[in-house]
Amino acid sequence: MRRSHLIAGIGLLALILYPVINPWQPYPQGVMLIAFLLAIQATSWNIISGYAGYISLGHSMFLGLGSYTAAIIALHTGVNPLWMAPLGGVTAVVIAIVFGSVVLRTRGHAFVIITIALLLSAQIVATNWDGLTNGSDGITLELPFWSSDFQNIPFYYAFLLLLVLTVLFSAWIARTKFGTGLIAIREDEGKAAAIGVNTTVFKILAYGASSFFIGVAGGVYAYYQTFLNPVGAFAILGSVLIVLSALLGGRGSLYGPVIGAFIVSLINEAATVYGGSTQSRVLILGLILVAVVLFLPAGLLPTVQAAWRKRHPVETEYTDQTGALSHQPVAIVRDRLPSASSGPAGSLSSAGSLSSAGSLSSAGSLSSAGPLSSSAPLSSAGPLSSSAPLLEVRGVTKRFGGLVAVDNADLTVERGSITALIGPNGSGKTTLFNLITGNMPLDSGTITFNGKRIDKLAPWTRGHLGLGRTFQVTRLFKDMTVLQNVVAPLPDGRLRTMFADAVSGAEAARARDLLGIVGLARFADQRAGDLSYGQQKLVELAQVLMLSPELILLDEPAGGVNPSLLGRLTGVIRELNQAGVTFLVVEHNIPLVLDLCDPVHVFARGTCIASGPPALIREDPVVLDAYLGDDWRPQDAHAQ
Amino acid sequence: MAQFVQALALGVLIGGIYALMAGGLTLIFGVLRIVNIAQGAFLILVATFTWWLWRATGLDPILASVITAPLMFGAGWVLYRYVVVRIRGQAASMSVLLTFGIALVIEGVLNIVTGNRFRSATPAYFEQSFRIGDILLPKAQVYGFLAAVVVLGGLYLVLTRTWAGRAIRATSQNPSAAALVGIGATATAALAFALGSASAGVGGSILSVLYPFFPASHYDWISRLLGIVVLGGMGSLPGALAGALILGLAETLTATYGSLQWSTLVFYLVIMAVLLVRPQGLFGARLREDAA
Numbered sequence: 021m022r023r024s025h026l027i028a029g030i031g032l033l034a035l036i037l038y039p040v041i042n043p044w045q046p047y048p049q050g051v052m053l054i055a056f057l058l059a060i061q062a063t064s065w066n067i068i069s070g071y072a073g074y075i076s077l078g079h080s081m082f083l084g085l086g087s088y089t090a091a092i093i094a095l096h097t098g099v100n101p102l103w104m105a106p107l108g109g110v111t112a113v114v115i116a117i118v119f120g121s122v123v124l125r126t127r128g129h130a131f132v133i134i135t136i137a138l139l140l141s142a143q144i145v146a147t148n149w150d151g152l153t154n155g156s157d158g159i160t161l162e163l164p165f166w167s168s169d170f171q172n173i174p175f176y177y178a179f180l181l182l183l184v185l186t187v188l189f190s191a192w193i194a195r196t197k198f199g200t201g202l203i204a205i206r207e208d209e210g211k212a213a214a215i216g217v218n219t220t221v222f223k224i225l226a227y228g229a230s231s232f233f234i235g236v237a238g239g240v241y242a243y244y245q246t247f248l249n250p251v252g253a254f255a256i257l258g259s260v261l262i263v264l265s266a267l268l269g270g271r272g273s274l275y276g277p278v279i280g281a282f283i284v285s286l287i288n289e290a291a292t293v294y295g296g297s298t299q300s301r302v303l304i305l306g307l308i309l310v311a312v313v314l315f316l317p318a319g320l321l322p323t324v325q326a327a328w329r330k331r332h333p334v335e336t337e338y339t340d341q342t343g344a345l346s347h348q349p350v351a352i353v354r355d356r357l358p359s360a361s362s363g364p365a366g367s368l369s370s371a372g373s374l375s376s377a378g379s380l381s382s383a384g385s386l387s388s389a390g391p392l393s394s395s396a397p398l399s400s401a402g403p404l405s406s407s408a409p410l411l412e413v414r415g416v417t418k419r420f421g422g423l424v425a426v427d428n429a430d431l432t433v434e435r436g437s438i439t440a441l442i443g444p445n446g447s448g449k450t451t452l453f454n455l456i457t458g459n460m461p462l463d464s465g466t467i468t469f470n471g472k473r474i475d476k477l478a479p480w481t482r483g484h485l486g487l488g489r490t491f492q493v494t495r496l497f498k499d500m501t502v503l504q505n506v507v508a509p510l511p512d513g514r515l516r517t518m519f520a521d522a523v524s525g526a527e528a529a530r531a532r533d534l535l536g537i538v539g540l541a542r543f544a545d546q547r548a549g550d551l552s553y554g555q556q557k558l559v560e561l562a563q564v565l566m567l568s569p570e571l572i573l574l575d576e577p578a579g580g581v582n583p584s585l586l587g588r589l590t591g592v593i594r595e596l597n598q599a600g601v602t603f604l605v606v607e608h609n610i611p612l613v614l615d616l617c618d619p620v621h622v623f624a625r626g627t628c629i630a631s632g633p634p635a636l637i638r639e640d641p642v643v644l645d646a647y648l649g650d651d652w653r654p655q656d657a658h659a660q
Numbered sequence: 661m662a663q664f665v666q667a668l669a670l671g672v673l674i675g676g677i678y679a680l681m682a683g684g685l686t687l688i689f690g691v692l693r694i695v696n697i698a699q700g701a702f703l704i705l706v707a708t709f710t711w712w713l714w715r716a717t718g719l720d721p722i723l724a725s726v727i728t729a730p731l732m733f734g735a736g737w738v739l740y741r742y743v744v745v746r747i748r749g750q751a752a753s754m755s756v757l758l759t760f761g762i763a764l765v766i767e768g769v770l771n772i773v774t775g776n777r778f779r780s781a782t783p784a785y786f787e788q789s790f791r792i793g794d795i796l797l798p799k800a801q802v803y804g805f806l807a808a809v810v811v812l813g814g815l816y817l818v819l820t821r822t823w824a825g826r827a828i829r830a831t832s833q834n835p836s837a838a839a840l841v842g843i844g845a846t847a848t849a850a851l852a853f854a855l856g857s858a859s860a861g862v863g864g865s866i867l868s869v870l871y872p873f874f875p876a877s878h879y880d881w882i883s884r885l886l887g888i889v890v891l892g893g894m895g896s897l898p899g900a901l902a903g904a905l906i907l908g909l910a911e912t913l914t915a916t917y918g919s920l921q922w923s924t925l926v927f928y929l930v931i932m933a934v935l936l937v938r939p940q941g942l943f944g945a946r947l948r949e950d951a952a
Contacts, residue, residue: 122936132756133890144921144925148919300768303764305768306765313758317754
């Protein structure tokens with residue numbers, strides 16, 4: 021990365037010096053400044069469509085909006101349009117935020133479609149709102165105020181300056197939590213929401229951020245052209261050039277769109293000069309777009325970088341079983357929990373029950389009998405202590421068409437417990453998880469967390485309140501490093517948090533601590549997708565811990581984890597529990613459940629059919645019938 | 661009053677034609693999860709071909725869909741098997757970019773081969789109308805509507821009554837389960853893409869009579885069709901029908917009581933209003949995402 025900054029700096033220096041060295045060449049300067057303009061647009065587009073992965077096919081609209089804003093204000097006030105250009109940026113941002121707020125609330129394809137419609141609508145408005153825009157006759161602006169000796173050199177530098185600002189802006193975004201959140205949205209939007217990323221706000225802000233510099237450049241461009249009309253200002257071919265530039269150079273990379281814009285500008289110029297007509301230009305651009313999508317989908321820069329990395333591999337250690345198995349002393353820094361538990365729900369008594377539950381399940385002993393002797397209250401008997409339950413699910417129902425996945429289910433998770441949820445496949449356990457964490461809306465019922473109704477809240481808000489989860493099939497952001505994955509969660513929804521550095525020193529240290537706890541510290545800089553499945557499960561646990569949750573929902577934590585790593589995992593769970601974290605675990609590994617958890621709830625056909633301490637559950641005939649099977653023998657529980 | 665009824669009737673006629681065009685789009689999306697940006701270019705391509713056929717042989721443009729639909733079926737099948745299938749399994753955004761590129765290629769080829777000017781097929785009944793009381797219904801609109809209804813009905817029968825249709829619906833609901841019971845994913849996807857393209861074959865032939873077109877018109881058309889699909893709910897066939905009717909009515913009512921220029925804009929405003937209340941569109945359902 022440092023090398024590419026160096027190359028970019030040298031390139032910038034050459035571009036700054038070019039008009040000084042070669043001042044009497046208006047044609048190449050003209051071609052270059054159009055390339056700068058395209059690079060500004062492609063770099064901006066990259067923020068919403070590269071980082072966040074939401075493709076916009078109508079981004080040239082913002083250029084037209086900026087042009088019209090500057091031109092109209094200049095026409096009515098007599099001020100030079102160049103000074104009004106920033107207002108063009110403001111208009112672009114306002115429009116982007118307004119329409120983004122409508123369209124970006126859902127996932128999926130509505131956005132790309134609306135961007136085309138917006139571009140065409142803008143053209144319709146500009147054509148028909150004669151009073152404001154002078155209709156299809158267009159607006160003619162005054163000529164540049166400087167001596168014609170300077171030719172277009174001032175525009176050259178104006179666009180170059182805007183380009184540098186745009187790239188710096190994009191680089192800054194990539195370095196913040198906001199940028200990490202956008203990439204998280206691109207890779208797995210549901211997962212991003214589960215780790216506290218307010219996906220709606222992130223996407224809307226990204227759309228706004230991707231429009232500002234295009235709007236400003238539009239103002240400058242209007243003055244450069246001294247004339248604008250609806251067809252030219254809102255041309256869809258402009259959008260084609262933007263998309264092609266960013267895609268060819270490398271979507272999602274910092275410099276890729278700039279490189280792509282320079283190449284596409286040259287191709288475009290050559291096609292106009294040698295191709296005979298604009299008609300053939302569309303064909304050439306279309307063919308290139310198809311070819312890039314099919315044969316170079318990552319784009320030039322990332323492909324070259326990947327080839328470079330392949331030739332110059334970084335030394336890595338592929339296995340870290342020793343690290344994973346070494347039981348170094350675990351130091352879990354918990355900075356949020358004390359303040360959270362001294363919240364509304366009677367702090368003293370809850371703290372008392374915490375310590376009592378904790379002391380029973382001693383951290384060091386992995387022997388089975390530990391938690392069985394625990395006297396944690398049965399959920400069916402109602403809360404015995406004065407502290408309210410941490411999580412209460414009441415009468416919750418969820419249907420998928422005719423299938424009732426969760427049927428009027430009740431579930432209580434006591435503060436400080438490791439509660440298990442077992443049951444046959446399709447009994448509604450994971451769906452209940454998804455309802456609790458807000459990944460899907462429930463049909464009826466209530467969910468209360470820490471005394472607060474949460475069933476209508478967005479997933480990220482539930483995350484901010486202290487609810488964390490892992491997934492049945494791990495959902496790490498595969499293209500990020502392990503460390504980036506662990507620091508990706510957002511503890512709250514404040515703007516200050518959003519625009520903080522993506523990896524601050526303190527966070528990196530904490531993330532490394534957490535990775536140390538799960539035994540994967542040495543993998544911090546590896547690509548997450550390269551780790552084994554079991555390792556990814558552990559990274560996901562570290563990721564959840566980053567949020568300092570009060571309650572962690574583990575969806576089949578043992579699935580695909582080898583026995584020795586599993587020992588590590590249960591040890592970590594116990595120690596976290598001792599430190600005050602409550603767990604709700606879905607797991608099919610019955611010996612593990614009976615060993616680790618108390619109480620155990622058994623789900624079948626979408627509802628809870630039995631609850632109690634593991635000793636009772638494993639002998640309950642109802643449970644044997646519904647889940648464990650008649651040939652289940654209690655002694656199997658001690659097999660591990 | 662007569663004016664209002666006339667506007668309503670025209671709106672329904674146009675809506676039926678829009679429904680056919682958008683139906684193909686939503687079918688492709690439902691099965692392949694691909695937003696086929698090239699659908700508008702397919703329409704213009706077929707319209708141009710129909711116009712040429714009509715000029716060369718005098719064949720009725722709407723009847724020409726008997727030829728254009730099978731041709732587009734084949735073209736769609738080939739396009740899927742040899743081009744679109746290559747990006748299967750990649751991020752959904754890549755399919756948008758690919759079909760956008762295909763649309764540009766078609767536009768570019770049309771530009772070079774046929775020139776950049778407006779065309780419109782004008783058969784003998786082009787300016788005639790049926791008169792029912794005070795209401796005038798242009799014959800071209802009526803014929804176009806009837807053709808669209810017949811094709812939509814046929815499509816419905818294919819989807820509900822044939823094995824291939826059941827395979828398509830099964831794949832659109834759950835691709836992996838469909839594969840498990842022996843439905844070939846690639847063949848089904850190609851079939852859906854081909855059917856969607858064939859509907860553009862009929863739609864394009866109808867378009868050639870009803871609207872003047874030129875190579876770059878495909879942006880207007882794809883924008884309208886996508887608007888219909890978003891309004892109705894992505895991938896929902898009833899949604900596409902409802903969206904198409906709303907667009908038809910919005911256009912004719914705005915053109916009658918306002919001005920023609922603003923009619924498309926009114927439709928976009930309707931979409932925004934609907935999305936404000938129902939982000940997933942009129943008939944859009946949020947699918948279960950945990951067990952995909």
